[in-house]
């Protein structure tokens with residue numbers, strides 16, 4: 001999955017042009033969605049892209065249900081909520097998605113702990129006494145209980161999530177960094193090859209592709225590393 005983190009539709013278009021013909025999911029996050037709006041998402045779908053709308057819903061259940069319905073009407077393939085919203089909120093997301101989709105609803109997943117969070121932040125800032133792995137697995141269990149299809153986590157937690165939830169429960173993993181790439185604000189990272197070995201279902205990759213002088217070449221070299 002390529003993270004289209006751009007401030008405008010025009011810049012996203014340039015990236016789409018440069019990656020033409022390479023089959024990958026396009027992830028639209030808050031930056032681009034708030035700039036380009038639902039129309040851009042609809043256009044991606046019309047052009048045949050698989051779309052993950054990464055808006056990380058987190059609100060009271062009734063509001064999330066409505067937002068999930070609006071998102072589902074855009075025809076996206078996947079969207080997410082924060083597991084920290086609790087099981088009732090996650091169930092409401094699913095209800096909204098089902099209500100708005102005739103037949104196949106989008107895949108609905110939950111963010112566990114952001115991949116920018118490290119163990120120190122977990123303990124000292126968030127006041128969570130459990131380890132990162134325990135916390136992520138706890139959120140994965142909540143998401144599974146609510147009927148969601150999977151979670152967003154770092155590749156470091158995939159093996160434990162799959163052990164706890166079974167293989168069909170999806171893992172979507174940002175925090176992917178090729179060996180010489182800067183980690184930036186990401187704390188829990190793995191290389192693409194290491195992440196593949198964990199059995200993750202989808203890798204989300206942004207700046208190691210989008211911030212490079214030649215994004216196509218950057219993506220091709222990541223794919224080569226994986227085959």
Ligand SMILES: O=c1ccn([C@@H]2O[C@H](COP(=O)(O)O)[C@@H](O)[C@H]2O)c(=O)[nH]1
Nearest residue numbers: 003029113114115174175204205206207
């Ligand atoms: O825990 C999370 C949840 C979402 N993300 C998103 O993934 C991409 C990662 O981009 P990079 O440039 O490869 O760091 C970005 O859109 C985040 O919003 C995440 O990183 N961690």
